[in-house]
Amino acid sequence: EDQVTQSPEALRLQEGxxxxxxxxxxxxxLRGLFWYRQDPGKGPEFLFTLYSAGEEKEKERLKATLTKxxxxxxxxxxxxxxxxxxxCAVQALHSSASKIIFGSGTRLSIRP
Amino acid sequence: xxxxxxxxxxxxxGMTNKKSLKCEQHLGHxxxxxxxxxxKKPLELMFVYSLEERVENNSVPSRFxxxxxxxxxxxxxxxxxxxxxxxxxxxxxxxxxRGDGYTFGSGTRLTVV
Numbered sequence: 129e130d131q132v133t134q135s136p137e138a139l140r141l142q143e144g145x146x147x148x149x150x151x152x153x154x155x156x157x158l159r160g161l162f163w164y165r166q167d168p169g170k171g172p173e174f175l176f177t178l179y180s181a182g183e184e185k186e187k188e189r190l191k192a193t194l195t196k197x198x199x200x201x202x203x204x205x206x207x208x209x210x211x212x213x214x215x216c217a218v219q220a221l222h223s224s225a226s227k228i229i230f231g232s233g234t235r236l237s238i239r240p
Numbered sequence: 241x242x243x244x245x246x247x248x249x250x251x252x253x254g255m256t257n258k259k260s261l262k263c264e265q266h267l268g269h270x271x272x273x274x275x276x277x278x279x280k281k282p283l284e285l286m287f288v289y290s291l292e293e294r295v296e297n298n299s300v301p302s303r304f305x306x307x308x309x310x311x312x313x314x315x316x317x318x319x320x321x322x323x324x325x326x327x328x329x330x331x332x333x334x335x336x337x338r339g340d341g342y343t344f345g346s347g348t349r350l351t352v353v
Binding site: 164172 | 244246280281282283285288330331332341342343344345346347349
């Protein structure tokens with residue numbers, strides 16, 4: 129069964145303290161892995177798509193990496209405005225083109 | 241307007257009421273989705289519409305009834321809900337063939353009393 133597990137469930141950092149969020153996945157062939165950011169009271173906002181092991185994507189203080197079993201979202205020198213829940217999702221190669229499986233998310237808090 | 245717009249933002253309804261959630265997208269996407277988001281649980285896919293045709297129904301109770309009159313609009317009709325149906329209901333759209341990242345609306349926070 130296709131599965132996505134995110135850790136930790138919650139992470140509190142001091143402003144400027146770099147860290148990483150983990151997304152472990154089990155799928156029968158990966159079509160794509162997605163990262164989203166969700167602010168309280170809002171829908172998720174798309175950040176990155178990764179398609180193959182070794183691929184990396186960057187956006188401001190965020191960098192997403194992918195291996196055959198997991199993805200990391202590295203956050204460098206975070207600021208309070210980076211506080212949000214970060215969701216990971218995967219799409220299996222042989223699933224319908226529209227079906228994506230989400231993890232439970234990591235709730236990130238950055239203290240000033 | 242651009243993006244995906246959902247109305248209402250908040251809804252409180254009794255278990256015997258009938259209400260509808262509305263979603264509208266102005267992105268030219270071919271696929272639209274309803275998701276349910278409950279506290280500390282992953283997003284649960286409810287329905288998928290591709291080119292106005294329902295392509296998936298993930299064992300959702302019949303008290304939830306979707307409608308997609310055209311590729312820009314999606315509705316979720318609600319009747320005789322239960323308190324456990326209280327959640328954030330999210331609409332999303334995408335270009336179905338690519339299967340790339342979704343664009344989500346801000347959701348409707350539903351409370352069933």
